[in-house]
Amino acid sequence: MADMTVAQPGREQSSTASPLLQLFRRNVQTYTIIIALILIWLVFTIATGGGYLSPQNISNLFRQMSVTSLMAAGMVLVIVTGGIDLSVGRLAGFVSVVVAYLQANTWYQIIPNQPALSAVLSVSVGLAVGAAWGIAQGYIVAYLRVPAFIVTLGSMFILQGLILLQTEGKTIPANQPVFSEIGQGYLQSELSWILAVVVIALMFLFMFRDRVNKQKYGFPLSPLWLDIVKNVFYAGLLVLYVYAVNLYQVAPGIPYPVLLLAIVAVIMTYISTNTRFGRHAYAIGGNREAARLSGINIRRNIFLIFVLMGFLSGLAGIVLASYVGYGTIGAGAGYELDVIASAILGGTSTLGGVGTIPGAMIGGLIMASLSTGLQMLNAPPATTYVVKGIVLVAAVLLDVYFKREGK
Amino acid sequence: MNDDTILEFQNVSKVFPGVKALSDVSFRIQRGTIHGLCGENGAGKSTLMKILSGVYPHGTYDGRIIYNGQELKLHGGAIRQAAEQGIAIVYQELTLIPNMTVGENVFLGREPVERGAINWDRLYSDTQLILKRYGLDLHPQDVVKDLGVGKMQMTEIAKALSEDAKVLILDEPTSALSEIEINKLMDILRTLKSLGMTCIYITHKMSEFFEITDTITVLRDGKVVTTQPTKDITPEKLVSYMVGREMKERFPKSNRRPGEVILEVKDLHAVRGEREVLKGVSFDLRRGEILGIAGLMGSGRTELVMTLFGEFARITRGSVLVEGREVRITDSHSAMEHGISLVPEDRKRHGLVLGQSILNNISLPNLDRFAGFMRINRNAEVKESLRMMKELAIKAPNLYVPAESLSGGNQQKVVIAKWLMSKPKILIMDDPTRGVDVGAKYEIYKLMNDLAENGIAIIMISSELEEVLGMSDRVLVMWQGKSNGLLPIQEATQESIMHRAAGLM
Structure with missing residues (x-):
């Protein structure tokens, strides 16, 4: 490989191609799964006679993806450093039953008739449990050097036991006021519109600030129209989404879990691309030895990533309990499959070093799209599993194929 | 030395999208000689060897390769064809499986099988035979990971020879060897030659050409510059063939005064x-x-x-x-x-995150300098890295190409840049x-x-x-x-x- 590139020293990147085309070439992988997503939507829309794109379904679709996608955001970093976390589904399940137990059996004895305070306490405990589990796993993986696969596999068994212990095999209700808002509530239509406007304004503000900064450093700018087209495109998607969910008459507005997921996704994207912590994670996954010799504290980085993963699993568990309205022995079972699949669909490499949060979010959306679509068609759950498996392997196959073609 | 030709390249050209890696390469290799192949990185040596070993199959290049009087036609997808025809290659990077024995490695992929089970006795006795014939100082049951680099190299050679090779290609075999091990390798090559083996020898170390080869072909920018008997070439001439200009001095002068x-x-x-x-x-x-x-x-x-x-x-x-x-x-x-900064010995293993951009590699140990409380100042990072890239004359289209796409020299410059930035x-x-x-x-x-x-x-x-x-x-x-x-x-x-x-x- 090295030979070919030097044989023609002066060669410039094909700058004659239009900027849009260049943009496309740089992100073939991302666009592949976006196209896959659009295809899936198209198929379901036709199969359901348009029902798939109804406001009700759009609203449900994004809310459905939120629990697993919250965890997928963390899973990307875990896999990027070359690790894996199999325990996330069961951890979220465990947190959901703990929180449900507190809601149903504890708070009303200590602080009766204070639903808001109860909810705040439940959330705090849920996050703490998740993070504590992450600390334990991270410590064993990073400092005691037991492979992540084994630690989290063992962890899965333990959590399964703890869930049984906590629930005693019963279903625990978690549908108390305030708490149930977390997973079931909506941001009112008007507020949703205001939020959309604020977000769009911020997008443009950041765009211009970035251009000004680049100019200060004397860097060439991408054409203004291209930046504007990009932003207008994303703004358009946002407007479409808000418009659609506001049309859903039963519960108009942006569901809180979706809002939460959006915030988490933005923060995680920022962390992974713009902080030392994030950049170090990619270097560790790309070449551990080179990272170590570059003065990076590998153990601390991996430890922190597991803590973050645990925290996000806790958050997902809280949303799960609130959304379904109870905690059961089956809570979170099999979610790890969706989480890992979302990350991988989104272009995260199991070899480490490669992966993006936005990609994983689209991956999560694909998984949720398949679930809701097949449900609408009244397909049995068995079909859903088979289809998800096929889509996962097919997507990676396509990617492998494109990469080979590119070379 | 007899005069018949075992291998002949006739007007071989190979084009990659946008690049002509080989153009009109023609030369002959005589049976029973050690033929040096020489050229800078990017001159086309590796491409030529990849054609010869079947990585680029027949039909993906122009021109003909005549081997033993017949045109060599290797088909895509069957990596072992070249070996079956007697062309064996020892790669620069060792391709052994560390947890297996010498014997297992030598027969990897074609273990002698009897009624569905591997016949271990035969595997080890055959290995022993090969080791003995070529004077390789190894034990068939040694586990490879316990061997030194020199012995690993020998295992690699044994593996190549085990298929009755007629032509042995050695691609930079000495880059990881010590002086003593190199001397041993040279002895092995002389033994092989005396047994009638033809070798193609690629290296970056000039002295080895003069020590071991009979003929040298120099490639530059995908073209053959010259093919001459080694005894007619001087080191200075060889360098000038390679770089295409006179190199008066190999080491630049400096008038520094240590403090x-x-x-x-x-x-x-x-x-x-x-x-x-x-x-x-x-x-x-x-x-x-x-x-x-x-x-x-x-x-x-x-x-x-x-x-x-x-x-x-x-x-x-x-x-x-x-x-x-x-x-x-x-x-x-x-x-x-x-x-204190360190430019490590093995840049691919210790120096670079190969899949990441030049930018990310250069700034990796220096992110502290661009990071505020929470945020990395991307612009400052790019600006500094651009400055390093210019200062060190790193040849690359831009800062964003992955390190793995660069030549060895440029990769090394990226590693140096990375450490220089930390002042x-x-x-x-x-x-x-x-x-x-x-x-x-x-x-x-x-x-x-x-x-x-x-x-x-x-x-x-x-x-x-x-x-x-x-x-x-x-x-x-x-x-x-x-x-x-x-x-x-x-x-x-x-x-x-x-x-x-x-x-x-």
Whole structure:
């Protein structure tokens, strides 16, 4: 490989191609799964006679993806450093039953008739449990050097036991006021519109600030129209989404879990691309030895990533309990499959070093799209599993194929 | 030497999208000779060998290859065809499976099978036969990971030879070997030649061409410059063929004047696990000086610098003083805090995150400088990296291409850039020109001189004595984990260094 590139020293990147085309070439992988997503939507829309794109379904679709996608955001970093976390589904399940137990059996004895305070306490405990589990796993993986696969596999068994212990095999209700808002509530239509406007304004503000900064450093700018087209495109998607969910008459507005997921996704994207912590994670996954010799504290980085993963699993568990309205022995079972699949669909490499949060979010959306679509068609759950498996392997196959073609 | 041709390239051309990697390559290789193939990185050697070994099958290139009087037609998808026809290749990077024995590796992929089970007795006795025939000093049941690099190389050769090879291609076989191991390899090659084997020999070390080859073909920019009997070529001429211009000097001149002592190492002992790797090393280093470290493989050269960098062995005795103050360096991070940087020996394994961009590689150890409380200032990062790229003349389309797409010399420059950006006072360079072609070597030497002139103290390890002699102000010789002499360059000669390196002084 090295030979070919030097044989023609002066060669410039094909700058004659239009900027849009260049943009496309740089992100073939991302666009592949976006196209896959659009295809899936198209198929379901036709199969359901348009029902798939109804406001009700759009609203449900994004809310459905939120629990697993919250965890997928963390899973990307875990896999990027070359690790894996199999325990996330069961951890979220465990947190959901703990929180449900507190809601149903504890708070009303200590602080009766204070639903808001109860909810705040439940959330705090849920996050703490998740993070504590992450600390334990991270410590064993990073400092005691037991492979992540084994630690989290063992962890899965333990959590399964703890869930049984906590629930005693019963279903625990978690549908108390305030708490149930977390997973079931909506941001009112008007507020949703205001939020959309604020977000769009911020997008443009950041765009211009970035251009000004680049100019200060004397860097060439991408054409203004291209930046504007990009932003207008994303703004358009946002407007479409808000418009659609506001049309859903039963519960108009942006569901809180979706809002939460959006915030988490933005923060995680920022962390992974713009902080030392994030950049170090990619270097560790790309070449551990080179990272170590570059003065990076590998153990601390991996430890922190597991803590973050645990925290996000806790958050997902809280949303799960609130959304379904109870905690059961089956809570979170099999979610790890969706989480890992979302990350991988989104272009995260199991070899480490490669992966993006936005990609994983689209991956999560694909998984949720398949679930809701097949449900609408009244397909049995068995079909859903088979289809998800096929889509996962097919997507990676396509990617492998494109990469080979590119070379 | 008889005169028949075993292999002939006739107008071979190979085009990659946008690049002509080989154009009209024609030359002959005579049976029973060692044929040197020489050229800078990117000259087309590897492409040519890939065609010969079937990586690029028949039909993907133009021209013909005549092998044993017939046109060689290898088809895509069947990697073993070339081997079956008697063309075997030993790659630069070892392709052995560490947890398997020599015998298992030699017969990997074609283990002798009887009624569905592997016949181990036959596998090992066949291996023994091959080892004996070619005088390879190995035991078939040794586990590969316990062998030294030299013996791994032999295993690799045994593997190549086990299929009744007629042509053996050696692609930079000595890049990881010590002097003694190289000598052994040369003996093996002579044995092979006396048995009638034809070898194609690729290397970056000039001296080896003159030691072992009968004929040399020089490639430049995908074209054959010349094919001549080795005895008609001088080293100077060979270099000028390779770079396409006269190279008057291999080492650039410098008029630096070393200043005060910046690093002092006194009686350093260190252990790694149970093993004592350093058994008393003392030397000092001055500002603006290049200190060469010579020694055989296993003499503790790399161990010494890695320990100084805080990454390899635990110091049990002795002291390290930076600018007169005793320091305890516990890891690479604290080394950097004391102004010590290391350009590691194996840039692909230790120096670069190959899949990431030049930008990310350069800034990796330096992110602290661009990071505020929470945020990395991307623009500042790009600006600084661009400056380094220009300063070091890294040849690449832009900052965003992955490091793996660069040539060896440019990769090495990226590693150097990465460490220079951290503004070191002491720069340790472990074999900085390994696997780098002649032109790029010269640039790296010039860069080292510039750095030294600007007051940076450089420690350079090198396996090539000429390089040590050509670049250093003083030479530290290592022998069995000890320092065995610190010679001013005026007193250093090939002989005096080799004597000390072999423990004869």
